[in-house]
Amino acid sequence: MSTSAAPALDAEELAFYWENGYVVKRGLLPRADPDRWIERLDDIVNERVPKAPGMLVMKDVMIAKGKVEVGTRAEAVAKIQDYEKDPVLDSYTTHPRILDAIECIVGHDVQTIHTMLINKPPNVDGRHPIHQDLLYFPFRPADRIVASWTALERVNKENGCLVVVPGSHRGGLLTHENPPDIEDLNMGYFGAADVEDQLERRIHLEMEPGDTVFFHPVLLHGSGRNRTQGFRRAISAHYTALDVEWVWKQEEFDRRHYRIVRGPRAGERWAGARAADATTRIDPLDHIRGFGRKD
Ligand SMILES: O=C(O)CCC(=O)C(=O)O
DSSP: OOOOSSSSHHHHHHHHHHHHHHEEEOOOOOOOHHHHHHHOOOOOTTTTSOOOOTTTEEOOOHHHSSOOOOOOOGGGEEEEEOOOTTTHHHHHHHHHHHHHHHHHOOEEEEEEEEEEEEEEOTOOOOOOOEEEEGOOEEEEOOOGGEEEEEESOOOOTTTTTTETTTTTGGOOHHHHHHOOOOSSSTTTHHHHHOOOOHHTEEEEEOBBBOOEEEEEETTTTEEOOOOSSSSOOEEEEEEEEEEEEEBBSSSHHHHHHHEEEEEEEEESOOOOOOOGGGGGOOOOGGTTTTTTSOO
């Protein structure tokens, strides 16, 4: 149930979302929230607080390869993945203002399926090639999945803000690959193949701390290099409605217990349906050139 009388996204904002595949809410969160999450990131990477169970602190590939030396631990970190069991970072996932907006897009019953804080330090490549998040998600239909991404500091072209291709969410899941022009690509960062013509329509989402973009999992998006000497930090989570089906061939959801965060079943774990016909289930590797069987 929404916590405010007025909808978190009004009719115009929702129409913009469905037309373009994303919508930016300026000033959605007060500055104190991003500041708290930045401080927590700092505490985690400097081991002042323990890493929560299941949390992955991923080094940037250029640091891992020894190509760049760093002055501080934070400069070595590309991202924190799966922060759900860290109560401070997870206050993002369950933030009433985020969930109010998510409800407007996918309905009243919501689970979270992915959490991530992207650090993007200076002096490394750190590009996130243009891609579609649906590649990584075992649920369908795609319209019932949505991302939230909040700037933790000012993000702009110089420090590698988010880039989106408006309207690209109306296509299907494309073939992805390791982009040939990126030598130092972080683990699991694939790029959509053969999208050069669409890139002419890309726009840069310059945002202030607390500004939040909600985007569709088929939207082509990514981010550029951080060319400043500061960090470019953002926090994000993905959500789905509860009526989605598991469509991957891999049978993993019994182990992964997705968490319901909104609606009468909040606090329970998702025990949803597998797509009925196992022969039509998909293998995500088939959508990655060089990994799958179809390319
Ligand atoms: O924050 C970024 O630089 C990119 C994030 C992104 O592309 C994603 O979360 O899928």
